[in-house]
Amino acid sequence: MTNVIWAVVGILVFCACVCGLENGLARTPPMGWLAWQRFRCNTDCVNDPHNCISESLFMQMADIIVTQGYRDLGYDLVSLDDCWLSRERDARGRLQPDPFRFPSGIAALADYMHKRGLKFGIYEDYGNFTCAGYPGILGHLQTDAQTFGDWGVDYVKLDGCYSHPVDMDKGYPLFGFYLNQTLRPMVYSCSWPVYQTYSGMTPNYTAIINTCNLWRNFDDIQDSWESVQRIIDYYGDNQDDIVPNAGPGHWNDPDMLIIGNFGLSYEQSKSQMAMWAIFAAPLLMSVDLRTIRPEYKAILQNKAVIAIDQDPLGIQGKRIYKDKGIEIWARPITPVFQRHYSYAVAFLNRRTDGTPSEVSVTLRELGLDFTGGYSITDVFDGVHYGTVLPDKRFKVDVNPSGVVLVRCDLVKSTGFGTRSQFREPPQQNAFRNPFQNNLFSPFGQQRHF
Amino acid sequence: MTNVIWAVVGILVFCACVCGLENGLARTPPMGWLAWQRFRCNTDCVNDPHNCISESLFMQMADIIVTQGYRDLGYDLVSLDDCWLSRERDARGRLQPDPFRFPSGIAALADYMHKRGLKFGIYEDYGNFTCAGYPGILGHLQTDAQTFGDWGVDYVKLDGCYSHPVDMDKGYPLFGFYLNQTLRPMVYSCSWPVYQTYSGMTPNYTAIINTCNLWRNFDDIQDSWESVQRIIDYYGDNQDDIVPNAGPGHWNDPDMLIIGNFGLSYEQSKSQMAMWAIFAAPLLMSVDLRTIRPEYKAILQNKAVIAIDQDPLGIQGKRIYKDKGIEIWARPITPVFQRHYSYAVAFLNRRTDGTPSEVSVTLRELGLDFTGGYSITDVFDGVHYGTVLPDKRFKVDVNPSGVVLVRCDLVKSTGFGTRSQFREPPQQNAFRNPFQNNLFSPFGQQRHF
Numbered sequence: 001m002t003n004v005i006w007a008v009v010g011i012l013v014f015c016a017c018v019c020g021l022e023n024g025l026a027r028t029p030p031m032g033w034l035a036w037q038r039f040r041c042n043t044d045c046v047n048d049p050h051n052c053i054s055e056s057l058f059m060q061m062a063d064i065i066v067t068q069g070y071r072d073l074g075y076d077l078v079s080l081d082d083c084w085l086s087r088e089r090d091a092r093g094r095l096q097p098d099p100f101r102f103p104s105g106i107a108a109l110a111d112y113m114h115k116r117g118l119k120f121g122i123y124e125d126y127g128n129f130t131c132a133g134y135p136g137i138l139g140h141l142q143t144d145a146q147t148f149g150d151w152g153v154d155y156v157k158l159d160g161c162y163s164h165p166v167d168m169d170k171g172y173p174l175f176g177f178y179l180n181q182t183l184r185p186m187v188y189s190c191s192w193p194v195y196q197t198y199s200g201m202t203p204n205y206t207a208i209i210n211t212c213n214l215w216r217n218f219d220d221i222q223d224s225w226e227s228v229q230r231i232i233d234y235y236g237d238n239q240d241d242i243v244p245n246a247g248p249g250h251w252n253d254p255d256m257l258i259i260g261n262f263g264l265s266y267e268q269s270k271s272q273m274a275m276w277a278i279f280a281a282p283l284l285m286s287v288d289l290r291t292i293r294p295e296y297k298a299i300l301q302n303k304a305v306i307a308i309d310q311d312p313l314g315i316q317g318k319r320i321y322k323d324k325g326i327e328i329w330a331r332p333i334t335p336v337f338q339r340h341y342s343y344a345v346a347f348l349n350r351r352t353d354g355t356p357s358e359v360s361v362t363l364r365e366l367g368l369d370f371t372g373g374y375s376i377t378d379v380f381d382g383v384h385y386g387t388v389l390p391d392k393r394f395k396v397d398v399n400p401s402g403v404v405l406v407r408c409d410l411v412k413s414t415g416f417g418t419r420s421q422f423r424e425p426p427q428q429n430a431f432r433n434p435f436q437n438n439l440f441s442p443f444g445q446q447r448h449f
Numbered sequence: 450m451t452n453v454i455w456a457v458v459g460i461l462v463f464c465a466c467v468c469g470l471e472n473g474l475a476r477t478p479p480m481g482w483l484a485w486q487r488f489r490c491n492t493d494c495v496n497d498p499h500n501c502i503s504e505s506l507f508m509q510m511a512d513i514i515v516t517q518g519y520r521d522l523g524y525d526l527v528s529l530d531d532c533w534l535s536r537e538r539d540a541r542g543r544l545q546p547d548p549f550r551f552p553s554g555i556a557a558l559a560d561y562m563h564k565r566g567l568k569f570g571i572y573e574d575y576g577n578f579t580c581a582g583y584p585g586i587l588g589h590l591q592t593d594a595q596t597f598g599d600w601g602v603d604y605v606k607l608d609g610c611y612s613h614p615v616d617m618d619k620g621y622p623l624f625g626f627y628l629n630q631t632l633r634p635m636v637y638s639c640s641w642p643v644y645q646t647y648s649g650m651t652p653n654y655t656a657i658i659n660t661c662n663l664w665r666n667f668d669d670i671q672d673s674w675e676s677v678q679r680i681i682d683y684y685g686d687n688q689d690d691i692v693p694n695a696g697p698g699h700w701n702d703p704d705m706l707i708i709g710n711f712g713l714s715y716e717q718s719k720s721q722m723a724m725w726a727i728f729a730a731p732l733l734m735s736v737d738l739r740t741i742r743p744e745y746k747a748i749l750q751n752k753a754v755i756a757i758d759q760d761p762l763g764i765q766g767k768r769i770y771k772d773k774g775i776e777i778w779a780r781p782i783t784p785v786f787q788r789h790y791s792y793a794v795a796f797l798n799r800r801t802d803g804t805p806s807e808v809s810v811t812l813r814e815l816g817l818d819f820t821g822g823y824s825i826t827d828v829f830d831g832v833h834y835g836t837v838l839p840d841k842r843f844k845v846d847v848n849p850s851g852v853v854l855v856r857c858d859l860v861k862s863t864g865f866g867t868r869s870q871f872r873e874p875p876q877q878n879a880f881r882n883p884f885q886n887n888l889f890s891p892f893g894q895q896r897h898f
Binding site for chain 2: 258261353
């Protein structure tokens with residue numbers, strides 16, 4: 001009988017590990033606000049009450065997210081990061097927040113979010129300590145998962161400091177199993193692959209995508225264009241390995257949006273937003289929403305770029321051209337028709353030579369060969385280029401460290417010269433591979449950069 | 450008799466080379482607008498008439514410089530850079546502008562500037578060609594100097610492509626001699642040291658400061674914070690060699706201001722402006738003044754930072770502290786009193802960790818030990834800190850990739866507890882070396898970064 005029970009448990013664990021979390025969440029990339037990149041581990045609420053990690057900060061952000069329209073655009077998560085914890089567990093071994101900075105408790109903070117139609121996220125670490133030295137979950141996996149469920153947490157970011165990357169192959173799925181056991185749906189954000197990559201291991205992405213709703217592959221983002229570029233390069237250079245892992249419910253996470261902070265210019269901010277949309281990335285703002293300048297808020301609230309990021313197909317984009325500082329990235333999106341995709345195309349200028357570069361291509365060179373053509377719209381400036389046929393030359397001027405992001409919607413010919421946009425539900429498996437054929441072939445000589 | 454003539458010529462040349470240009474110009478660092486960094490070598494006036502290198506572009510910039518208040522703040526130069534020339538000299542061997550893009554001729558363009566109270570600058574190259582391949586001055590030094598004089602040029606930037614750096618030790622002084630011979634006062638901007646440094650030579654700065662009003666030491670600036678940081682590092686790392694060369698009439702030139710272009714954030718733009726003021730650098734804007742956003746215009750038009758840059762002492766500042774991404778730079782300025790200087794102090798945050806860093810110092814640690822104290826004002830936000838005594842702790846919060854620039858004006862005690870600012874004419878030679886004593890000693894452990 002004991003053997004039977006263990007067999008059942010084994011099957012359940014196996015299923016959690018291999019068949020996946022199957023929590024039905026994050027069918028499109030999560031969107032919301034995360035504390036870390038902007039507020040870090042500022043715990044000095046005596047001298048800096050306005051900016052320290054406290055319940056007040058998260059309540060303020062939640063209020064702005066609701067009142068200033070972020071929530072209604074999809075940014076429905078408000079998430080803690082490191083440094084919310086007390087240094088000690090409570091008498092029953094449960095995690096507890098810092099009592100001075102979170103006097104109302106975490107359940108009350110989650111409730112504050114829920115009452116405003118928001119989800120509440122929390123941060124912990126699969127290790128002995130969090131990265132900032134607060135208690136980690138090792139030795140308390142089941143308790144902590146249950147605590148999060150009891151508190152009404154909707155999203156768990158699990159970091160990987162102070163643990164052995166080898167242990168993560170068991171540890172992350174096991175904590176996911178305990179999260180599932182709570183029966184409370186919680187998005188599960190993992191740092192599992194990045195720690196393994198850094199230690200020289202090859203992450204088991206089959207296990208990862210079946211366990212986590214999103215996962216970090218690479219460096220923490222810093223407040224600089226250099227950091228954003230390194231992440232863009234990582235995603236381009238490793239795209240054959242990591243792009244296929246993205247899809248509804250499971251996403252590569254290139255880390256937070258730093259738009260509106262100190263380090264990015266306006267052009268660079270549009271570039272981050274465009275590239276994160278190409279990556280099908282979680283859109284996790286980390287900015288002081290109380291002071292963000294209007295032009296940066298407008299980037300974060302751009303409906304057209306959000307729509308690309310949140311496209312229901314959930315296919316992550318790829319770099320299809322790179323030369324002399326000019327890159328072209330493409331992401332298959334809806335609408336789809338006759339086994340052809342529509343595309344979001346980003347023309348990214350990595351040059352710094354002071355004056356815009358003209359990029360001139362035909363859609364066919366980008367792999368967009370639908371004979372009915374594509375209806376092209378510039379996502380940031382709203383210019384509509386009308387219907388462009390595959391062999392028509394198409395030019396954009398791209399600012400230094402800037403981007404031009406267009407969406408190219410398939411046009412279905414209705415005969416007799418009239419065309420209109422046609423949408424049908426995605427049938428992903430039936431389609432040709434969007435990254436086959438000439439997408440990776442270098443262009444000819446006729447372009448002017 | 451011939452020998453006597455040659456002796457006289459020799460003395461004149463010797464005097465030009467060793468005693469210096471002595472043209473009485475650039476007693477403070479030149480200020481104005483230069484085309485290159487923003488408009489580069491765009492000669493396509495057919496397809497891009499609005500942005501190509503043409504007389505129209507320079508006339509537009511001149512008009513804005515006058516009408517929008519730049520001239521009255523000191524930005525009184527409008528200067529061509531490369532790509533203004535015709536590919537051929539005229540029948541008499543003289544330089545001529547591209548006839549299609551400069552149909553009115555250069556003399557007319559200079560006249561346009563002069564009528565608006567502006568100076569007119571031109572670009573040429575001590576070599577067979579300019580960097581972009583237009584005719585250089587080699588073989589035509591006297592003719593070209595005279596042509597510039599005839600045209601009414603006020604400022605000559607002489608580049609160094611397509612020449613041998615070894616030849617520059619004779620060539621740059623000789624062209625300066627011919628410029629002097631025209632009897633027209635022309636500021637002389639040299640690229641002499643940078644080409645020599647790149648070829649492994651050690652520039653003869655004694656000759657350079659006696660020949661040139663300003664000179665480039667290092668890389669061309671590019672439209673990025675990375676480029677600005679490289680230049681800042683160069684000036685800090687080589688300050689013992691190059692800072693002493695700066696003074697009224699002769700300046701190190703860290704290249705153009707890129708504020709308002711595509712690559713710098715608002716914080717980084719303030720950082721460039723602050724650091725250029727610390728460097729006693731020429732303030733040569735290179736931005737499209739037609740479209741610059743108001744907040745960037747405000748940085749360029751900040752009177753307090755311009756006043757530091759244009760301080761009459763003309764002493765270039767130095768880096769006096771560097772640790773964990775925080776740098777402190779100081780520049781001695783007026784007012785002076787009892788062999789003590791006032792100072793401009795820049796707290797520069799090279800970190801990118803998303804949240805401001807607190808820097809806490811005493812003025813004495815910075816070498817500001819005047820017992821009467823210093824009246825401290827934040828140059829960008831206008832906050833006045835009152836009079837701060839040398840041993841009082843002084844704190845600033847510095848944003849990532851940002852700067853806090855303060856001016857610390859000496860306060861003369863008038864007895865009985867009252868203090869007021871005191872100004873007297875500079876007597877530079879009588880003063881103690883502003884960079885002696887404890888300015889370079891690392892701080893103790895008590896600061897909080």
